Amino acid sequence: MNSQSVLAGLFSRITVVLLFSVVGVLLSASFYTYLQDRKLQSVSLSALRMASWNLVRLGSEASALDRELSLLDRGVGEPAQVTLRYDVLWSRYDYLLTSKESAPTREHDSNAARLQDLFTRLQALEDPLTRRLAGDLTGWSDAMAAWHRQWQDAMQLVTDNFVGDETSRLMSSVEASRDRLAKLRILTLIALAVVFGYLALGMAFLRKQSKTDPVTGLPNSHYLHSLGGVDPRISIITCAIQKYTLVLSEYGQEGATSLTRAFARKLQRELSADDQLIQVSASEFVILLAPLAPEFVESSVYQLVSATRFDWRIGDSVWHASAVFGVAPPCTGKAGDWQIRYQQAHRALVQASEENQSYFIDGEALRRRILEERQIHAGLLNLFNEEPGALMLRLVYQPIVSAADVNLVTGAEVLLRCEHESLGFIPPNRVVELCERYGLGEQLGCWLFRRVAAETRQLYSGLRYTGNLSINLNPAMLSMKLIGNVERLLLEPGIPAAALCMEITEDNAALEFGNINDVIEALHGLGITFALDDFGTGHSSLEYVRELKVDRLKIDRCFVEGIELDANKAKFLASIVAMANQAFMKSVIEGVENELQWQQVQSFGDVLVQGYYAHKPMSFNDYLALLLDAGTRWPAPDSARGNAEVRV
């Protein structure tokens, strides 16, 4: 954390502004030297050569005229030569003052003005010279004096400006430029080094940043993907906060973020220094659990599960936070790809979440189960789409008899039998549960209704059978749509409403408690009865059972076990029956398996019995055969609901 604050300081606005200013100053300095050197460049060596050359010519041409004038002065001069030299000098001034080529000469210092002055003075010499050549000596000595001054000035111009001067100036300029460049180069190097270092730091920071979650500061998914490998002795645990999206919608981003933080803290507290906590998303974490004996993995996971079950307070409200875990335990065999182990851990998590478990540990059994479920799922889809498939569902019927008379069959409970081509028999509960999970619950229920109606219709239309058909309702069926489904799939095909008994469990009913009584009420109106299945094994309170408007209580087999051996158990069962009677509910005692139990149950009076002692579940044909057996009786057509009244 401290190193991070140092980094943050390094990338503060002040540092950035400072660095940019330094670079800016260097840039300006570079630009300044560029301008200076451009000036220097304009004094090119060729221009310099030309300028020097022109002035040297001026010097020599002025000297030539001077020589001729001196000869003339002494009376030995040749007039034509004087004129020639005068004209040549004249043309030199003209050239120096007007031509493009001589511009560098002109533009230096005050040369233009000095040249112009000298030219004017030369032109002033023309008149006295013409007169002198014509033999008129008036004013000639003054003119000569003027010429001498002029000549000296011309020579001065040559000496002053160019012979050596410009060169030395150029050299000193070049030297200054070189010094400037050298200094600038050092500064540039330093600045480059600093900027490079800064950029390197920035890159490192960004890389680090990109591998860290901004909320918790934990390594994130980028980090996870950058892992080259994970020691096979390390357990990979994935973990997801449950109902995170709900938190997000309820408490907003800020609330969700604070939950994530709280959650990460809880996890961190449980982990040792050797473990690694990685945050994959706002609600998902990966824990790389340091090597651990395989038998301790589960307890560690359990610790994590309980540590992350907490009441999270936000504002005035409390959220019960919990998480689902998926675990890839230490790998004992050859070290496989850790990504595959990660995926397996994640698969275990998803499975746990689907099955409402708090964790699953990946293993052969789990993987097999997942594979099986996939096969069953495929089979179910085939089945419901009426395509040929590997899964076969069929119905069996377990007769329910009167305790008073084992031969009086008051009805039967319809049970599901599932068989898969390669998996063999599958417990029906598992299929029901899978259907619920895959959202196929209603389809399963409707399939069941259709199948029941198809098989048993004849019983009611042909045999005028009046016994009950108890059908288990899976949770998905428990909605107002049930009424329509019952009418369409059971009543319309010809099953009398009075024969139908819908079985619900406490827990299933609890899921739909808000309108379960409305559903019961509506079906009661049609003449259909309800039974509470597996009574006594659910998680709800008795008070809640009291509110359910069911007609029958199916007392779970666990209350029957041992009644023949333990008087207390028998009394307890008797009291449940008595309670049901008091509440005007008929009792159906399940799991009566032997003679002694049967005798005990008989003593409770008017109850119904379902169990191996009377009958095992059987196919429809066997059930039909049983009903048609001479020894079997069933309730009379006009009897009250399910009450045994013997048909003669």
Added chain:
Amino acid sequence: MNDRLRSMLGLAILLLITFGSASAQTLEITDGKETLVLDRALLESFPQSVIETTSPYYDGTAEFAGPTLARVIEHFGSTGANEVTLVALNGYKVAGSMKELMSLDAIVSTRQNGEPMSIRQRGPYWIMLPLSERPELDSEDFHRYMVWQLNRIELTQE
């Protein structure tokens, strides 16, 4: 031409250069042994070329007319010389290979914009190159051949 005659002629020309006012108005061609003096009338009797060009020496465009340098040298006759030195009234000298000088389309201009040039106007003869027509010649390397106040052409063999 016998030696005596040649030396006599040489002396005459030397005198002309030294003393004659005409000396500034004539053009000498020499190969070291023989010297030929050409005047304006002769130069203008040769086929005339016209160059209209800009130059670093004056503003704008000017028209120059005169015989080609090649024609002038040809007039001197074949000497096998491969080096040419151009000499001006002010003593300026520039030397170049015959081959290069012949490739420049140079003329010995006698007139600028139709008028003879005075010495002040850098006459009487000015080597002119067609700078506008051949921009590749517009550089210092060739400007140096544009001798004004041309007075003498020396032909030598290297």
